[in-house]
Amino acid sequence: MQKNNNDNTNANRSDRIVLNIGGVKYETFRSTLTAYPDTLLGTMFQDRNRELQHATNKNEYFFDRNGRAFHYIMEFYRNGEIDWPVVYSQSVIARKEIERELDxxxxxxAPQTIETREFSIEDAARSLDEFTEMFVAVIKEMERHFRRRITILFPVFNFSLFSVVPDLTTVTPIVRPYWQIGSPISEHFGEVIGKHLMQLRPGLTYKVTSTSVNDEYVYKWELRIPLAFDVKKVIEKSSLSSFPNKT
Structure with missing residues (x-):
């Protein structure tokens, strides 16, 4: 599809709108959509059609469609391409869902461009093991930095909400590779992972919950551990032990 670059005025570029797709909100510019005038949204948001547009809340427009699949629609408007996912038999989103929204x-x-392969139990187990080992590595870094608690958010749709608090330079890079798959794994295996971590690390407590942040769904992990070392013994092993203890 040919992108129309001539219709983007300075006014359009600053015209921010919110698309509420089945309860999942996407924020974009009017000009991002009108750059493809042959599409439904590209036609709808043309200046000549402003009188036909009916916002539900100021600049927000509601469509009773598949909010998860619309991610691929929005990427098309932003990048000019459909980034088809690798489709697994146990995929979080089905190919048919995306095709229906494209229609x-x-x-x-072109459906034939989709890369497909069978997703096996072994693949699922490997992903689960890698995700669990990520948490084991996070706990080790918490101990090394004398951190007793950490909170991680895995977004369901809006991946910009991914966060690690505190944002330690040695912890966040460990977690970041899982920022997009962390939510489905947490949904199906969160409690099993948490109980396993409690067995590996005595004294650890965890809480994994599905919650809402800025009207977006996330899976929230809260890990707490006691200090790994006795404070006095650490001081005795350090250079601080040579200083007089004045109490």
Whole structure:
């Protein structure tokens, strides 16, 4: 599909809108959509059609469609391409879901370009093991930095909400590779992972919950551990032991 670059005025570029797709909100510019005038949204948000547009809340427009699948629609408007996922038999989102939304929003696509393969139990077990080992590495870094608690957010849809608090330079890079798959793994295996970590690290407590942040769903992990070392013994092993203890 040919992108129309001539219709983007300075006014359009500053015209921010919110698309509420089945309860999942996407924020973009009017010009991002009108750059593809042959699509449903590209036509709808043309200046000449402003009188036909009915916002539900100021600049927010609601569509009773699949909010998860719309991620791929939005990426098309931003990048000009459909980034088809690798489709697994146990995928979080089905290929048909994406195809239905592409049809509805009048975006042409070539289904044969989808990369597919069977997802095995072994693949699932490997992903679960890697995710669990990530938490083991995080706990080790918490001990090394004398940190007693840490909170991690794995977003369901809006990946910009991913966060690690505190944002330790040696911890966040360990977690970041899982920022997009952390939520489905947490949904299905969170409690099992937490109980396993409690067995590996005596005194550890955990809490994994599905919650809302800025009207977006996230899975929230809260880990707490006691100090790994006795404070006095650490001082005795350090150079501080040579200083007089004045109490």
């Amino acid at each position: 509805f929003f009048q975006i042409p696509f």
